[in-house]
Amino acid sequence: MGYAYYVGLAINGAVEGLTIGLAALAINLVFAVGRFPNATTGDLMTVGAYAGIAVQQSGLRSLWLQGLAAVGASMALSLALYLFVFRALRGRGMLAPLLASIGLAILVRSVLSFFAGHDQYVFQLPIVRPIMIAGIPVQSYDLWLGGVALVCVLLVMAILFLSPIGRQMRAVADDLTLARTSGINVDRVYLVMWLLVGFVTGVAGMVLGVRTVVMPEMGWNMLLPAFAAAVLGGVGSPAGAVLAAMVVGIAQEMSTPVLGFTYKIGLAFMVLVVILAVRPAGLFGRVERVR
Amino acid sequence: MRFNRREIMLTGAASLAAAMAPVGFARAAEPYRIGALNPITGAGSPYGSGTQKTILFAAQEVNDAGGAAGRMFEVFAEDTQTAPEAGVLAAKKLIEVNKVDAIFGTWSSGVTLAIMPLTDAANVILMTNSGAASISTLDTKDLVYRYSTTGIRSGRAISGVIEKEGLTRVATMAFNNASGRDLVAGVKSGWEEKGHSLVAEVVYEPNRPGYRSELQQILAAKPEIIMLGSYLPDTTIIVREARQMGSDVRFIGPGYAIAPKLSESLGAEAVEGLMAVDYVSSLDSSAYAHFSKRYQDEMGSDVGENFYASCAYDMVQCTALAIEAAGPGADNTKIAANLRKVSNPGGKVVSGFAEGKKLLAAGEEINYEGASGPLDFDEHGDVKPLFKLSKLRSGALEYQYMLSL
Numbered sequence: 001m002g003y004a005y006y007v008g009l010a011i012n013g014a015v016e017g018l019t020i021g022l023a024a025l026a027i028n029l030v031f032a033v034g035r036f037p038n039a040t041t042g043d044l045m046t047v048g049a050y051a052g053i054a055v056q057q058s059g060l061r062s063l064w065l066q067g068l069a070a071v072g073a074s075m076a077l078s079l080a081l082y083l084f085v086f087r088a089l090r091g092r093g094m095l096a097p098l099l100a101s102i103g104l105a106i107l108v109r110s111v112l113s114f115f116a117g118h119d120q121y122v123f124q125l126p127i128v129r130p131i132m133i134a135g136i137p138v139q140s141y142d143l144w145l146g147g148v149a150l151v152c153v154l155l156v157m158a159i160l161f162l163s164p165i166g167r168q169m170r171a172v173a174d175d176l177t178l179a180r181t182s183g184i185n186v187d188r189v190y191l192v193m194w195l196l197v198g199f200v201t202g203v204a205g206m207v208l209g210v211r212t213v214v215m216p217e218m219g220w221n222m223l224l225p226a227f228a229a230a231v232l233g234g235v236g237s238p239a240g241a242v243l244a245a246m247v248v249g250i251a252q253e254m255s256t257p258v259l260g261f262t263y264k265i266g267l268a269f270m271v272l273v274v275i276l277a278v279r280p281a282g283l284f285g286r287v288e289r290v291r
Numbered sequence: 292m293r294f295n296r297r298e299i300m301l302t303g304a305a306s307l308a309a310a311m312a313p314v315g316f317a318r319a320a321e322p323y324r325i326g327a328l329n330p331i332t333g334a335g336s337p338y339g340s341g342t343q344k345t346i347l348f349a350a351q352e353v354n355d356a357g358g359a360a361g362r363m364f365e366v367f368a369e370d371t372q373t374a375p376e377a378g379v380l381a382a383k384k385l386i387e388v389n390k391v392d393a394i395f396g397t398w399s400s401g402v403t404l405a406i407m408p409l410t411d412a413a414n415v416i417l418m419t420n421s422g423a424a425s426i427s428t429l430d431t432k433d434l435v436y437r438y439s440t441t442g443i444r445s446g447r448a449i450s451g452v453i454e455k456e457g458l459t460r461v462a463t464m465a466f467n468n469a470s471g472r473d474l475v476a477g478v479k480s481g482w483e484e485k486g487h488s489l490v491a492e493v494v495y496e497p498n499r500p501g502y503r504s505e506l507q508q509i510l511a512a513k514p515e516i517i518m519l520g521s522y523l524p525d526t527t528i529i530v531r532e533a534r535q536m537g538s539d540v541r542f543i544g545p546g547y548a549i550a551p552k553l554s555e556s557l558g559a560e561a562v563e564g565l566m567a568v569d570y571v572s573s574l575d576s577s578a579y580a581h582f583s584k585r586y587q588d589e590m591g592s593d594v595g596e597n598f599y600a601s602c603a604y605d606m607v608q609c610t611a612l613a614i615e616a617a618g619p620g621a622d623n624t625k626i627a628a629n630l631r632k633v634s635n636p637g638g639k640v641v642s643g644f645a646e647g648k649k650l651l652a653a654g655e656e657i658n659y660e661g662a663s664g665p666l667d668f669d670e671h672g673d674v675k676p677l678f679k680l681s682k683l684r685s686g687a688l689e690y691q692y693m694l695s696l
Binding site for chain 1: 467493494495496498499500501503504505507508511523524527528531534535536537552556557558561
């Protein structure tokens, strides 16, 4: 097998990693600011994908409009979850919101399958042949989806690191009490954070939906790999989550000529164990200082 | 859906009256209780309701013909939800509360394997459509009967199709579960017996964001056809990715994966000529003619592709005939021992219980030829069902030919 074969594997891994990375990014946003692992992340993605499908079924064929609907629906749901549930659970430790999020995830999925059924839906896109770049077949959709995911990540980073609200968000993530005493409007920070989570999961749901099939369990199935990437990247580190997901994705696919396909997921978790043994806080996490 | 409650009360009252009658009078025999344990909800739901309704009307037919060896059939309906946990709860209820003698129509292997310890311990006859090979080997008392076949045998039938289609370079891709691996193992063994070898084989983990690396490995071996041991969602993704990768490779798979829905999802062009292997009822038999008419009357809809309902019809007929042949007072072991006698070759061909009952009374040997197939049970209690090959043409499945195992 030539180098094209391995480059192909690496590209597959990178694209899969980017898809999971978006979910991991959403998890780490909530973890950094809200301080709990958000189990509704997967189902926020699913709702986004179904919103896109709803637009398609109504006859509008524009992928941009479908994507817009996906992002809108996920943002609306994310905001609603915060306003009606997670806001009341602020300051109640990690366990209460975690359990609530697991319950909400099941609720969202049940409501969705009650109305939309268990049948699969598909984004109806023309099937295009690959284009050759330096002897390597590349999917134009991969380039598009990869591009969209990358832009989404960069946008979140820009908001986090270049805007005033991003700076406030990082301040809240660092130390809630200190942030509040220095006059930061914590409520506003939470609101923006949940909107951001909705945005990211909406894009992630759309990307996953276009690549696979839309079913009620699609997002939930991504939750475990996304959590793994979030932990590996460093809990609470948004950029680390995306990078970790891509590293795992690429390592996973590159291992298949040796390990085969059933053990590649096992390998991903092996990587996780080894890295956490060396760096307990993850690739980009910081160990909490004892004061 | 439910058995007429009044009828159950009546049979109950009748048997109570019989029990209280003074000894020495001819006693009405104990009813034969059947649990209709079917996938009303969950993945098997397209088939479950029709299957259950069929058991109910078939039992009514037996009762109308005067019962089997004097015993009336009494049916208790339950839902497996196509899930082992729910299936076990329902089976427990049927066995312990309703005291059923037989359970008919379990569908997924997960459910069947989970309830087998219960039916085995209670000496309950179990008739199923599940495909796991281990069902045959775990049945130590010869009380389990399969009205379809194992995944491995289905796979062997598929290898026959591939040869018949004149294809030589064959690869397999299997969903990593018992059903997917069994199908592919069957294709492999059938194909190797024909003196060929597979060019590539992959077992994949389900629920991934894509299967492109898997396909890349398969396609590198340049197969003419890929045999899929998959379900509809993963088949959709795999076929689309193969086309996106620029491959025109053909696919063959089970009828629940290569379905018209696939063409709805991907467009008719991408799936043109894909091949589906599926069970088919014995469409030309007189048992099927009778069954499908009754089904239409009872359900208000055509039996269509519900092969499993025709199996359920046969489960009731075969059991009734076996009870009749075993004579009054026979226990399940004796009844089961008569199942092969009334349905395997050697006797006069019959197509229903009433007809068979008359011949048995006249002392003749019979051979029930069912709505679902000829029903000749082998030593494992399995039959050789009929398979058909269909191809997707302009978005619809088009019948090609029948296959033999």
